[in-house]
Amino acid sequence: MRANxxxxxxxxxxxxxxxxxxxxxxxxxxxxxxxxxxxxxxxAVEENLKTLGLERLDLVYLRIGYMEVPHGESLAEQFEVxxxxxxxxxxxxxxxxxxxxxxxxxxxxxxxVVAVQNHFHIARRDEAAVLDACTENGxxxxxxxxxxxxxxxxxxxxxxxxAARHAATVSQIALAWLLALSPVTLAIPGTGSxxxxxxxxxxxxxxxxxxxxxxxA
Ligand SMILES: NC(=O)c1ccc[n+]([C@@H]2O[C@H](COP(=O)([O-])OP(=O)(O)OC[C@H]3O[C@@H](n4cnc5c(N)ncnc54)[C@H](OP(=O)(O)O)[C@@H]3O)[C@@H](O)[C@H]2O)c1
Numbered sequence: 001m002r003a004n005x006x007x008x009x010x011x012x013x014x015x016x017x018x019x020x021x022x023x024x025x026x027x028x029x030x031x032x033x034x035x036x037x038x039x040x041x042x043x044a045v046e047e048n049l050k051t052l053g054l055e056r057l058d059l060v061y062l063r064i065g066y067m068e069v070p071h072g073e074s075l076a077e078q079f080e081v082x083x084x085x086x087x088x089x090x091x092x093x094x095x096x097x098x099x100x101x102x103x104x105x106x107x108x109x110x111x112x113v114v115a116v117q118n119h120f121h122i123a124r125r126d127e128a129a130v131l132d133a134c135t136e137n138g139x140x141x142x143x144x145x146x147x148x149x150x151x152x153x154x155x156x157x158x159x160x161x162x163a164a165r166h167a168a169t170v171s172q173i174a175l176a177w178l179l180a181l182s183p184v185t186l187a188i189p190g191t192g193s194x195x196x197x198x199x200x201x202x203x204x205x206x207x208x209x210x211x212x213x214x215x216x217a
Contacts, residue, residue, distance in 0.1 A: 001048075001051045004022075004051035004052045007020065007052065008051065008052055012053055019058045019059060020052060020054070020057070020059075021059040021060075021061065021095070021115070022048045022052070022057055022061070023060070023062075023097060024036065024045060024048075024061070025044075025062075025063035025066075025097070026063070026065075026066065027040075028066060032066070038077075041062075041081045041085075042085065045057065045060060045082075045085050045090055045091065056091065056092055057090065057091050057092065058092050058093060059091075059092065059093045059094075059095055059115060060082060060093075060094060060095065061095035061096060061097045061115065061117055062075065062079055062082055062094070062095070062096055062097065063098055063117075067098065067119060068119075069098050069103075069118070069127060070098070071102075074106065075096070075099070075103050075106060076106055076107075079094070079096075079106075079107045079111070080110055082094055082111075083111035093112075093115070094107075094111055094112065094113055094114065095113060095114060095115035095116060095117060095140075096113055096115075096116050096117070097116070097117040097118065098119070099116060099118065099130065100129075100130060101130055101133050104116060104134075104139075108137075114139060115139060115142055115186075116130060116134055116139060116140070116141055116142065117142040117143075117188075118130055118142075118143065118144065119143070119145055120143035120145075120146075120178075121143055121146050121147065121148045121174065122148070122159070122174045122177050122178070123151065124148065131182060131184075131185070134182070134184050135184050138184065139184060140184050140186050141182060141185050141186070142185075142186045142188055143178055143185065143187070143188075144188065146174070146175060146178055146187050146188060146189050147171055147174055147189050147190075148174075156170060158215050159173050159216070162208070162215055165212065168203070169199060171189075171203070172200070172202065173206070173208075173212075175187050175189060175203035175204075176203050176204075176206040176207075177213075179203075179204060180208045180213065187200070187203070187204075
């Protein structure tokens with residue numbers, strides 16, 4: 001909730017075109033992640049509304065698992081709770097995080113899904129089928145750790161080669177590669193540096209060539 005306090009301090013009153021995405025997730029206990037109950041999920045949504053100073057949340061992701069995709073685990077019970085909160089008017093749109101294609105299909109049978117946030121970057125391409133499913137269905141795909149949490153050193157030789165061709169940095173190429181994958185991809189690089197923020201925004205203007213994409217494939 002510290003992030004919400006900072007968002008509110010910096011941006012309230014919110015511009016009408018601002019979309020704030022939030023995520024409700026299992027707590028990480030001493031024995032690993034715990035499964036969120038209906039009461040936990042409702043409380044998390046209400047807490048987000050209160051701390052952000054909103055009457056309705058624009059986008060709420062249901063995160064299942066913790067960093068890794070819990071294959072085979074049903075999300076229906078939890079997603080139904082959020083779908084009901086959406087029906088009540090407390091949430092505008094629903095998203096998912098850390099899911100596979102089976103989870104996505106299970107959720108979409110309950111309520112519309114507008115965004116999926118999964119662990120994905122140039123050096124970690126698991127669950128590419130989720131990206132394909134998002135592209136097919138016009139669902140935003142939001143790779144988390146788009147810069148590998150700061151690990152763009154992986155694949156650095158190829159990245160450096162492409163970066164040199166564009167007079168760009170390897171981080172910019174890692175972001176441009178994500179954006180080139182699909183029109184539904186949104187990049188959310190994190191930074192505490194203004195210079196990096198500007199660099200990351202500029203990465204959105206880099207157009208990779210077929211030769212670049214072949215080098216990075
Ligand atoms: N859904 C989930 O389960 C989940 C899990 C983890 C993260 N996330 C989300 O993913 C988003 C990104 O996470 P993240 O910030 O930890 O990872 P990230 O964006 O992959 O990497 C951030 C790291 O990259 C560095 N960096 C950023 N821009 C750079 C640039 N232009 N050149 C060189 N280094 C650069 C940052 O350092 P500087 O500060 O020095 O720039 C920081 O160390 C966040 O919104 C986070 O909430 C979601």
